[in-house]
Amino acid sequence: MDRDYLQEALATFNGGNWYSWKKFDDNGNKIPNSERMQYQHIKIIKDGATMPTEAEVNAKIQELKDAEQTAINKKASAKQKLKDLGLDDEELKSMGL
Numbered sequence: 177m178d179r180d181y182l183q184e185a186l187a188t189f190n191g192g193n194w195y196s197w198k199k200f201d202d203n204g205n206k207i208p209n210s211e212r213m214q215y216q217h218i219k220i221i222k223d224g225a226t227m228p229t230e231a232e233v234n235a236k237i238q239e240l241k242d243a244e245q246t247a248i249n250k251k252a253s254a255k256q257k258l259k260d261l262g263l264d265d266e267e268l269k270s271m272g273l
Contacts, residue, residue, distance in 0.1 A: 194225035
C-alpha cells in the first residue's frame with residue numbers, strides 16, 4: 177500500500193483535521209475524484225486554520241520521505257550488524273527482520 181504523503185503532511189499543520197477537498201473548481205466544473213487530492217484543491221474547514229504554502233507542504237512531504245528512508249536504512253544496518261555477529265537469515269526472520 178502506498179503512503180499518501182500529501183495527506184500525512186497536511187495533517188501536521190493547524191493541529192490536524194483542518195482541511196477538505198473542493199468538489200468544484202473556480203469555474204464551477206466538477207473536479208474528477210481522481211484529480212481532487214491535490215494542493216490546489218484544498219479547502220479550509222476549521223476556523224482559525226491557515227493555508228500552508230505549497231513549498232511548506234512539499235518540505236513536510238520530503239521530511240516524511242526522508243524519515244521513512246532513514247528508518248529503512250537503520251533496519252538494514254541493524255540486520256547486517258546482527259549477521260556480522262553470527263545470526264542467520266532464519267533467526268533474523270524470527271525476530272521480524
